[in-house]
Amino acid sequence: MQKAQIRQWDDGSGLKWLYLDMNSFFASCEQQADPCLRGRPLIVVPVDSEYTCAIAASQEAKRLGIKTGTQVKIAKQICPDLKVVQARPDEYVRIHHRILEEVDHVIPVEKICSIDEVACRLMGPETVEAAARALGHRIQRRILSNIGECLTASIGLAPSRMLAKTAADMQKPLGMTVLRRDQLPGPLLDIDIGDFPGIGPATKARLFRAGISDPRQLWHLSPSRMRQLWGGIGGDQFWYALRGVDPPEIETERGSISHSHVLAVELRPVEAARAVARRLTAKCGSRLRRMGYKCGGLHLSIRGTQEGRAQAERLFMATADSFRMLEAADALWDVCVRTLNQTSIKKVSVTCMRLVPADTAPDLFGYSPAADEDPRHMRLLEAIDALNQRFGKDRISIGPKPKLHEFVGAKIAFNRVPETPEFWE
């Protein structure tokens, strides 16, 4: 059953990553803040000087050939009407966090790559192209409607993180580019080799000296030749990444699922906050089951309203049994609350670690990752999942749901369950 499902999810696209890159991020933040700046050529500068360089340029400025790195003086020669705005890092960081929240509502963020770029891992049914595109569109829409209409994002979907980043860069603004494994190298052959992540000016120059200037030549290099040209293992890794295979350190980055929630005032007392931790844990459990995964550990972290945070983790035999996970969460909760020693909790985060596919075969010693699941629990959970999928999230839950209405009304990470159930059946 599991096996058949996995085969059904393999549409040949090999998609594993969703990469989000905000378009002209700092300039877009400024246009969002001040409507007078919208639709106009604009650059953002670090200091007020004619001799400094732009750290961002709006779409309108880019169309005139002004870009990040263009000197203010030269930019003004190109466009006398240019608006020059001094950077406000605090504002960009604030919006960065808002973007993380919005992405996190749709799919967990695996890696924050920069202030305006994040990578998310696609799992199970999310790896089907139509589903991955739908997730991307939801993220784009959420950012536009919940943060600001100027904040456009380009999204790349691909089998390796490097290719997903490449894809995100291929279409702007508001792009959605898919690089399917079964279509490689096709779309890559139109890319300037200096536009691949991992080919900086120095590498590009070295490649050029070796007579390699177009992507077709790049594609046909052998791994060992690439290692030689890159001067190290980076070359081999690039060879694999280009073919949609992540380098080992990315592959072995522990897969995880996280849910976190900043608590409204009424949920801050320890007992109310504990219920939040349990609900976040249950949500992780249902997401694991939907993805066809089990986890081998749980991490809990809490932040008090005064300075300070506490965290603890526990490893166990792989499971997707929410009741087992809740036992662990309860134990971790007690440890964290004791360590934090405050009566009011501001933020709760739960992470399932060490994910393994649910159909992983028993190992040589006959140990099966399914060992720590109570079949009765699993039947019950299957029924709960089915009902929640049919009648809406949180229809049926495990344990008490204190103040559910405020809870659901607040900005919470619970509605990560995609709204397009047809992808999840």
Ligand SMILES: [Mg+2]
């Ligand atoms: Mg960007």
